[in-house]
Amino acid sequence: MKENFSGYAALLLACGAAMGLTAALGYAFIPWLHKLKFGQTILDIGPSWHKHKQGIPTMGGVMFIIGIPLALVITFATNALRGGNLFTAQAGAHRLYYPDLPGGGYTTKLVAGLLMALLFALMGFLDDYTKVVKKQNKGLSVSQKSLMQIVISFGYLVTLLLSMQGKPYTLVPFLGVVTMPSWLFLIFGFAVLYCATNAVNFTDGVDGLCSSVTVTAAAALAVIAVMRGMFGAGAMAAALAGGCAGFLVWNRNPAKVIMGDTGSMFLGGLLVAICFALDCPVILLLVGLIYVIEGLSDVLQIGYFKMTHGKRIFKMAPIHHHYEMSGWSEKKIVAVFTLVNALGAATGVAAVWFGLKLFVVS
Numbered sequence: 001m002k003e004n005f006s007g008y009a010a011l012l013l014a015c016g017a018a019m020g021l022t023a024a025l026g027y028a029f030i031p032w033l034h035k036l037k038f039g040q041t042i043l044d045i046g047p048s049w050h051k052h053k054q055g056i057p058t059m060g061g062v063m064f065i066i067g068i069p070l071a072l073v074i075t076f077a078t079n080a081l082r083g084g085n086l087f088t089a090q091a092g093a094h095r096l097y098y099p100d101l102p103g104g105g106y107t108t109k110l111v112a113g114l115l116m117a118l119l120f121a122l123m124g125f126l127d128d129y130t131k132v133v134k135k136q137n138k139g140l141s142v143s144q145k146s147l148m149q150i151v152i153s154f155g156y157l158v159t160l161l162l163s164m165q166g167k168p169y170t171l172v173p174f175l176g177v178v179t180m181p182s183w184l185f186l187i188f189g190f191a192v193l194y195c196a197t198n199a200v201n202f203t204d205g206v207d208g209l210c211s212s213v214t215v216t217a218a219a220a221l222a223v224i225a226v227m228r229g230m231f232g233a234g235a236m237a238a239a240l241a242g243g244c245a246g247f248l249v250w251n252r253n254p255a256k257v258i259m260g261d262t263g264s265m266f267l268g269g270l271l272v273a274i275c276f277a278l279d280c281p282v283i284l285l286l287v288g289l290i291y292v293i294e295g296l297s298d299v300l301q302i303g304y305f306k307m308t309h310g311k312r313i314f315k316m317a318p319i320h321h322h323y324e325m326s327g328w329s330e331k332k333i334v335a336v337f338t339l340v341n342a343l344g345a346a347t348g349v350a351a352v353w354f355g356l357k358l359f360v361v362s
Contacts (some may be wrong), residue, residue, distance in 0.1 A: 061263015
């Protein structure tokens with residue numbers, strides 16, 4: 001009971017510390033961004049109704065990129081002083097704990113995952129910085145972004161592969177433990193990382209949208225972590241939820257700061273890292289339902305446009321812009337999209353509970 005209480009307290013501490021640190025950083029960081037004139041530039045091909053956002057400070061994601069890791073350091077250190085160990089998965093009653101999984105590497109998944117997210121944040125920062133300096137929304141070239149994504153993704157995945165002793169696996173609800181050859185794990189992992197980071201980036205187009213959606217996704221992952229007895233991953237998910245909630249203090253409509261690619265790439269990377277730490281990356285399809293919808297809307301729009309030589313499915317993609325052009329306010333879009341993702345996240349939690357409990361041996 002003491003160990004359980006310590007784990008639950010760690011989640012609360014991680015969430016609260018990340019929220020408080022991120023929100024507090026806004027008081028110093030946003031005026032500093034104004035002083036540096038790191039304002040967003042709205043491209044002519046972008047939504048014309050976003051012209052009023054010209055000059056709003058971008059790169060605000062640095063606030064939770066600092067707040068979340070600091071909160072995790074505080075949480076893990078405090079837990080260790082109380083005799084706990086968040087780097088160890090804990091078996092217990094009513095938990096989806098697998099004592100005989102092939103490979104291992106839980107600690108590596110946590111540490112390497114956070115490092116990977118920070119590297120994606122650095123990539124986003126370089127992109128944002130290029131936009132600010134050149135006063136345009138082009139940023140890094142497609143080839144530059146792709147090369148950096150490949151290097152970061154495969155560096156992370158190879159680290160996981162080595163930590164699992166060359167025996168990669170994943171958990172799939174209602175299928176159980178699925179093992180795969182190393183080459184397939186690398187391809188699968190890269191597809192998850194590439195799609196997720198870009199989809200989260202697409203979601204950052206309306207004040208407070210990406211932050212709000214991520215709160216629901218992270219909260220669901222924290223619940224799944226508790227069900228699996230993985231309080232380290234749970235603390236990471238709780239800190240992510242808290243950091244995004246703290247950022248909403250400044251990012252909700254009308255936004256005083258924008259997270260930029262710096263923030264959205266970090267969020268995408270950290271979400272994937274938590275899912276891999278939980279051994280179940282496929283669950284992101286449900287807990288991040290809005291990311292999937294946003295990403296697919298953009299892919300479908302581009303594909304249909306090319307196939308029909310100029311016709312469109314949506315008025316504008318990603319899909320939140322379609323609803324903007326249909327007369328929805330930004331606040332309505334955030335409310336509806338967050339609710340939809342919360343429903344997807346709840347479905348994801350249920351899928352893990354019922355879909356993995358079938359395979360747990362007491």
